[in-house]
Amino acid sequence: MGLEEEIEELEREIAETPYNKSTEQHIGRLKAKLAEKKEELEKRQQGGGGGGGYAVEQHGDATVALVGFPSVGKSTLLNALTNADSEVGAYEFTTLDVNPGMLQYRGANIQVLDVPGLIEGAAGGRGGGREVLSVVRTADLVVFVLSPFELQQYDRLQQELYDNKVRLDQEPPSVTVSEKGRGGIRVTASVDLDLDEDTVGEVLRQHGVVNADVTIRENLDVDRLVDAAMDNRVYLPSMVTVNKMDLVDRGYLETVEAGLRERDIDPDEAVYVSAEQGKGLDALKERLWHELGLIRVYMDKPGRGVDSDEPLVLPAESSVGDALEKLGGDFEERFRFARVSGPSAKHDDQQVGEDHVLEDEDVMRLVLRK
Ligand SMILES: Nc1nc2c(ncn2[C@@H]2O[C@H](COP(=O)(O)OP(=O)(O)OP(=O)(O)O)[C@@H](O)[C@H]2O)c(=O)[nH]1
Ligand SMILES: [Mg+2]
Structure with missing residues (x-):
């Protein structure tokens, strides 16, 4: 049996097996096996295919990926938000490559990537979507760009990302696995688990873990357990923007809102824009800033005073040490205190000292060794 057939077989068996206490271990084993097989298939495909030409360099303080179907207006939005000049066309698949642009906002340089149309099956490697999806994995925030007339595209986009090991709007599972030389798998849970400890062992063994101390701090399900056992899941925040709102009249707005609710998107949380008419962009920038959770630190430079034009932009919860690292050079070595x-x-x-946690709009002066 080929790898593809094995995967199909496993998927079928998982779908056909009713989930209950007595089948839980079995399903855990199947899902873990499926994850491994998919990994294997992916490696094999990459080995033969020359690999992704989509290595967009990381620039700026943070990266946002605009994700959406062809013709929803991603390129138009990128151009409206940033200094990029992405080709815009009234036909599908204008963007064959990933286009980067830089958005300057509140002193931060936010790299915005226009990710070309994700199509069905992209995560399965068809249509060159795999490389595109790998770009999304490197972003700090996923922005779904939707057409008000095709909200159902959201479901497929989400599925594509999930299949490509992107987990949206969830924390990584609170599970630590410390492998040991012997003693089997020992599970310690700090909360009541619905899952059987044997299921945990079963899943880990499928991933080649035989002896380990496992600490679990959340009541997770089998899928998250498999995620915890695989080290290639990425966990990203996401948000929704609905474009082409210039084409939506008052009456239809209710339909749009209902469509969003149907997909568990709070209509008040979505950002409505018209990329073409430049409407709603300020609100969108503000939301991007908020979702990225960046902070600005104004450096008080000796002899030059506080630089309020170009703050040091850092992720929330950054420490003085993180700031030193971002500044680069020999600041870390020469640091005495701030x-x-x-x-x-x-x-x-x-x-x-270095451990002090900074907040947005702090002013910081470094005291360095000569
Ligand atoms: N009415 C209206 N049309 C828009 C808006 N934004 C984009 N369009 C139009 O929609 C079409 C597609 O826009 P693009 O920006 O090329 O869409 P895209 O998502 O980049 O498409 P691909 O590159 O094919 O993935 C163009 O004709 C745009 O002029 C908008 O806010 N309102
Ligand atoms: Mg485009």
């Missing part, structure tokens, strides 16, 4: 004023400081010019 003086911080603003939201994170107890008082102005508070003296802090």
Whole structure:
């Protein structure tokens, strides 16, 4: 039996087996096996195919991927948001490559990627979608661009991303596996588990783990358990923007909102824009900023004062140490302490060390060794 048939066989068996306590272990084993087989198939395909030419370089402070079907207006939106000049066409598949643009907002450089039409089966390697999806995996935020007339595309986009090991709007599973030389698999759970400990063992063994201490801190299901055992899942936040709102009249707006609700998207959480008419873009930029959770730190430079034009932009919860790393050079080596004023400081010019956690709009002065 070929790998493809094995995968189909496993998928069929999973679909046909009713899930209950007595079948849980069996299903766990099947799902874990399926994940491994898919991995194997992917490796084999990559080996033969020359590999992805979609290595978009990481630039800027954060990266946003615009994901949507052909002709929903991704390129138009990219051009409206950024300094990119992406080709726009009134026909499908204008964008054959991933187009990057840079959005400057609040002193941050946000790289926006226009990801060409994800088509059905992309995650299965058809239509060159695999490389495109691999670009999405490197982003910090996924923005679904939807047409108000084709909201159902969202379902397929989500499925494609899931199949490509992208997990949206969820934290990584709270599971740690420390492998050991012997002793089998020992499970410690800090919460009540619906899953059987034997299922945990079964899934891990399918992934080649034989001896390990496993600590579980959430009541997870089989799928998340498999995710926890695989180290190639990426966990990203996502949001929805609905484009071409210039074509939507008041009456139809209710249909759009109902369509969003049907897909568990809160209509108040979606951002409505017209890329072509440049409407709603400020709200969209604001949301991108918010979703990315970036913070600005204004550096107080000796002899030059506070640089309020070009803040140091960092992920939320960044420490002084993270700031030093981003600044590069020899700042880390020469660091003695910092003086911080603003939201994170107890008082102005508070003296802090590398572990101090910064907040948006802090002002920081570094005191360095000569
Ligand atoms: N009415 C209206 N038309 C729009 C809007 N945004 C884009 N369009 C039109 O929709 C068509 C497709 O736009 P593109 O930006 O090329 O779409 P795309 O998503 O990049 O498509 P692909 O590159 O094929 O994946 C073009 O004719 C645009 O002019 C909008 O806000 N309103
Ligand atoms: Mg395009």
